[in-house]
Amino acid sequence: RELRMGVITPPSHVWTQVANRIAEKLPEATGGSLTVAVFPAGQLGAEQEMFQQMSGGLLDSGLMTAAISSLRAPSLQGWFTPYLFADVTAAAAAADTPAAQEMLDQLSAANLVGLGYTFAGQRHILMKNAPAAGPADLTRKKVRIVPFPAMKTWWDAIGAVPTPVNLTEVYQGLQSGLLDGIDIDLDAMVGLKFDEVAKGLTITNHMPFPAVMVVSKPTWDALTEEERSAYTEVVNEALAWGTAQQVEAEKANLAALEGKVEILTLENGAEVFADANKAVRDSLAGDEIIQRFITEVEAE
Amino acid sequence: MTGLSFLTLMLMAMPIAFVLLAATMVFVLGTGNLQILNSIPQILFGSVENFDLLAIPLFVLLGEIMNESGLTRRLIVTARVWLARLPHNLVVVNLVSNLGLAAIMGSATAQMAVMTRVVVPEMEKDGYDRGYAAAITASAGLLGPIIPPSMVFIIYGVIAQVSIADMFMAGIIPGVVLFVLMLAIALWQAPRNREPGHPGAPLPEGSRLKATLPGLATMSIPLIIIGGISGGVFTPTESAAVALIAALFFGAVVFRELPLNRLPLILDRTVTNTAIVLFLIMAAKVFGWVLTFNQIPQAVAAFIVSLTGDPLIFMLLIMLTLMVVGMFLDGIAALIILTPILLPVAISNYGIDPIQFGVMMSLTLVLGLLTPPVGTGLYIAAALSDISITRLSRLVTPYILAAVLVILMVILVPWVVRPF
Amino acid sequence: MTGLSTLSDLLARLERWASRFLVVGFVALIVTNVGMRYVLGRPIVFAEEVAAIMLVWLAFVSISISIHDRRQIGVTLLTERLAPQLRHIVDLVVLALVAAILATLLWASVKWVLSPAVAFEQIITLGWAKSPFYWIVPIFSACALIHVLADLSEGIAGRQNIELATEKESVE
Ligand code: NA
Ligand code: NA
Numbered sequence: 045r046e047l048r049m050g051v052i053t054p055p056s057h058v059w060t061q062v063a064n065r066i067a068e069k070l071p072e073a074t075g076g077s078l079t080v081a082v083f084p085a086g087q088l089g090a091e092q093e094m095f096q097q098m099s100g101g102l103l104d105s106g107l108m109t110a111a112i113s114s115l116r117a118p119s120l121q122g123w124f125t126p127y128l129f130a131d132v133t134a135a136a137a138a139a140d141t142p143a144a145q146e147m148l149d150q151l152s153a154a155n156l157v158g159l160g161y162t163f164a165g166q167r168h169i170l171m172k173n174a175p176a177a178g179p180a181d182l183t184r185k186k187v188r189i190v191p192f193p194a195m196k197t198w199w200d201a202i203g204a205v206p207t208p209v210n211l212t213e214v215y216q217g218l219q220s221g222l223l224d225g226i227d228i229d230l231d232a233m234v235g236l237k238f239d240e241v242a243k244g245l246t247i248t249n250h251m252p253f254p255a256v257m258v259v260s261k262p263t264w265d266a267l268t269e270e271e272r273s274a275y276t277e278v279v280n281e282a283l284a285w286g287t288a289q290q291v292e293a294e295k296a297n298l299a300a301l302e303g304k305v306e307i308l309t310l311e312n313g314a315e316v317f318a319d320a321n322k323a324v325r326d327s328l329a330g331d332e333i334i335q336r337f338i339t340e341v342e343a344e
Numbered sequence: 345m346t347g348l349s350f351l352t353l354m355l356m357a358m359p360i361a362f363v364l365l366a367a368t369m370v371f372v373l374g375t376g377n378l379q380i381l382n383s384i385p386q387i388l389f390g391s392v393e394n395f396d397l398l399a400i401p402l403f404v405l406l407g408e409i410m411n412e413s414g415l416t417r418r419l420i421v422t423a424r425v426w427l428a429r430l431p432h433n434l435v436v437v438n439l440v441s442n443l444g445l446a447a448i449m450g451s452a453t454a455q456m457a458v459m460t461r462v463v464v465p466e467m468e469k470d471g472y473d474r475g476y477a478a479a480i481t482a483s484a485g486l487l488g489p490i491i492p493p494s495m496v497f498i499i500y501g502v503i504a505q506v507s508i509a510d511m512f513m514a515g516i517i518p519g520v521v522l523f524v525l526m527l528a529i530a531l532w533q534a535p536r537n538r539e540p541g542h543p544g545a546p547l548p549e550g551s552r553l554k555a556t557l558p559g560l561a562t563m564s565i566p567l568i569i570i571g572g573i574s575g576g577v578f579t580p581t582e583s584a585a586v587a588l589i590a591a592l593f594f595g596a597v598v599f600r601e602l603p604l605n606r607l608p609l610i611l612d613r614t615v616t617n618t619a620i621v622l623f624l625i626m627a628a629k630v631f632g633w634v635l636t637f638n639q640i641p642q643a644v645a646a647f648i649v650s651l652t653g654d655p656l657i658f659m660l661l662i663m664l665t666l667m668v669v670g671m672f673l674d675g676i677a678a679l680i681i682l683t684p685i686l687l688p689v690a691i692s693n694y695g696i697d698p699i700q701f702g703v704m705m706s707l708t709l710v711l712g713l714l715t716p717p718v719g720t721g722l723y724i725a726a727a728l729s730d731i732s733i734t735r736l737s738r739l740v741t742p743y744i745l746a747a748v749l750v751i752l753m754v755i756l757v758p759w760v761v762r763p764f
Numbered sequence: 765m766t767g768l769s770t771l772s773d774l775l776a777r778l779e780r781w782a783s784r785f786l787v788v789g790f791v792a793l794i795v796t797n798v799g800m801r802y803v804l805g806r807p808i809v810f811a812e813e814v815a816a817i818m819l820v821w822l823a824f825v826s827i828s829i830s831i832h833d834r835r836q837i838g839v840t841l842l843t844e845r846l847a848p849q850l851r852h853i854v855d856l857v858v859l860a861l862v863a864a865i866l867a868t869l870l871w872a873s874v875k876w877v878l879s880p881a882v883a884f885e886q887i888i889t890l891g892w893a894k895s896p897f898y899w900i901v902p903i904f905s906a907c908a909l910i911h912v913l914a915d916l917s918e919g920i921a922g923r924q925n926i927e928l929a930t931e932k933e934s935v936e
Binding site: 186 | 807885886888
Binding site for chain 2: 780783784787788790791794795797798802812813815816817819820822823825826827829830833835836837838839840841842843854855857858861862865868869872873875876877898900901902927928929
């Protein structure tokens with residue numbers, strides 16, 4: 045049986061490579077009973093559309109952003125608690141906490157199965173001119189965000205003007221001054237050459253950006269016990285591989301940017317952005333799973 | 345089966361968007377996976393839920409307001425007054441006005457329709473052959489979708505997920521080169537197409553300054569659009585909305601030629617034209633989604649790649665294919681259907697710049713407007729100037745060759761689409 | 765005129781007003797957003813997302829109107845050369861097929877908007893549920909179906925010239 049797997053990222057992105065790795069290893073692991081066809085770059089639709097297709101059993105699986113997945117499993121918002129993780133390695137370690145597994149279990153309400161996490165780069169701040177050292181440098185600045193509640197809350201609380209702009213228009217937006225800055229990961233920054241039009245990079249590490257491996261429940265139920273365990277094993281290996289790739293990519297990206305932009309490494313972001321961090325934590329206070337997640341992570 | 349039903353239904357004059365939906369359903373029946381039908385409403389909705397596509401109704405509306413409020417006519421008068429001393433000044437005026445209009449309007453057919461109605465009679469009064477005049481006007485309409493703003497570029501940008509502003513900037517050099525080539529051809533043909541010793545048409549009344557101001561006011565609209573986008577003040581969609589307000593202001597308040605009770609009519613025409621394009625986008629998206637889901641484009645891509653490994657030969661091959669497609673199929677429909685199939689191949693197998701590929705595809709398909717047997721632009725110009733389609737299609741041939749040269753330039757000199 | 769045609773014409777008038785309001789509405793929204801951004805430095809965060817949904821609504825309403833007006837483009841190259849009676853039959857077949865497509869769409873879209881999977885969707889910048897906006901698809905399917913059935917009933921009653929497509933005035 046051939047399983048279809050959708051990803052929104054372009055072919056070169058680590059997440060697409062994770063999907064390709066699964067496609068490569070699964071046939072052998074299942075003795076040829078399962079194969080995977082990967083549909084990169086949102087070929088089957090935007091994430092919300094892929095989610096509906098998975099709920100209905102049309103699409104078998106997808107590697108989805110935690111941001112959009114949180115519409116189905118609200119506790120996934122917990123990942124975006126600002127300054128909970130120092131870097132990708134720390135975030136990846138949190139994937140094994142019981143609360144992180146409970147977040148995945150919440151997907152069953154939408155007829156979905158969550159198998160695990162992998163990670164894109166940490167979120168940082170890139171400004172057109174000088175790097176931002178704190179909220180004072182960001183007041184009333186137009187900053188491009190990915191539109192999901194936690195990120196919007198954080199930027200609102202800083203006093204900036206969070207602006208959802210299509211990623212394809214960001215380069216021009218920075219060049220022309222339509223945007224003063226962006227909330228960005230280094231992969232996208234290097235890949236889309238934003239260093240040509242914006243010069244002030246602050247390494248803030250304010251949030252991670254996880255992806256969730258999601259499988260359609262009807263598909264999952266149709267697999268045999270052996271197929272499920274083989275699938276889980278291949279997926280886990282690929283997700284861990286992707287995270288390891290990302291840890292290396294963070295270093296390589298930073299090295300590539302050295303000398304091209306002015307880099308400010310903010311060591312005390314938790315204090316500098318304390319008010320904004322609190323605003324996000326307050327907004328998540330009502331979620332019992334998230335509270336346990338924060339406790340478990342901070343205990344480590 | 346799918347191909348056969350597609351062709352049959354198309355020749356039975358079923359609207360193309362419905363042909364696509366019907367072919368989709370036939371294909372789905374063939375795969376036996378009826379669940380796919382459930383996803384069709386969702387894909388229809390999602391296919392046009394896009395801020396960039398909003399620019400389409402806005403630019404259509406802008407064109408309608410330009411024409412209804414007499415702004416287009418004022419533009420031509422200004423050009424006439426200023427270029428009066430040149431030999432064959434009406435030929436130059438025709439092309440220059442088309443260039444100016446192209447910087448405001450996003451579509452070729454709307455531009456061809458209005459220009460044929462306004463300029464062809466003037467040129468005839470000035471002693472030119474009507475067929476010659478209609479051929480220049482119809483051909484110059486091709487500048488509409490090449491010079492920004494451009495509906496075709498917007499649609500490509502949305503499908504290819506490239507910046508629309510980048511697409512707009514990419515059209516400027518090819519558009520200007522095409523303009524120069526067309527002007528050269530038209531002037532070279534001019535002496536043979538003008539009645540010898542004809543006294544010429546009288547110039548518009550009034551002083552130069554009085555005639556100039558309205559034209560200058562009108563030209564502020566392309567400044568808003570092109571300046572606004574390249575300066576990063578507006579997104580393409582916003583530039584259309586702001587230009588719209590400016591056009592309304594000039595038309596209704598400054599020149600008072602646009603009675604506000606005409607607005608419902610203008611809106612209705614905009615809505616109809618928008619409906620045609622958006623329905624095509626929706627239906628083609630559904631068709632493309634179902635094909636992708638069943639990995640047909642992947643198979644087509646593998647076939648193309650087996651033919652050649654050379655990006656240049658690949659581009660030329662695609663160009664020739666698209667010219668044939670454009671003879672029979674509406675350009676926008678073809679662009680919407682073929683981009684998702686061809687673009688991934690162009691990028692990942694041949695390393696072609698998506699902007700360059702988009703300009704090449706768009707220009708080639710736009711040419712189809714002037715090629716028989718199915719050429720909307722040809723039909724419009726022939727009908728409005730009352731000459732035969734056969735004669736007109738012969739007369740536009742040199743201009744089509746000029747456009748082919750420009751497309752070859754885009755293929756061979758990629759720099760022209762990324763000069764800035 | 766059949767009763768269906770009267771209903772279809774009435775619907776089309778309603779749709780025309782709706783389409784005009786939508787166009788004016790999103791022009792106002794976009795211009796206001798530009799103004800807010802430059803004059804007050806406070807862009808409307810939800811402007812793009814809401815405007816895009818208004819475009820979807822406009823698209824469906826306007827497609828239904830263009831079906832009523834029979835202005836969708838098609839290739840009439842061959843049908844123009846057919847004998848009038850034969851052409852009439854071809855037109856009836858096309859209308860019947862289009863009606864079948866729209867009926868399928870109506871069925872599929874009602875199922876879609878009622879499915880639990882759509883209940884999770886949000887207009888993210890506003891935090892509103894998005895599923896009520898999906899109702900435009902079944903509404904469109906029903907309205908367009910009425911327009912086509914009206915044409916079909918006129919055609920069967922013997923009125924000529926019921927071709928659904930036109931070749932003129934497409935935009936490019
Ligand atoms: Na144009
Ligand atoms: Na043609």
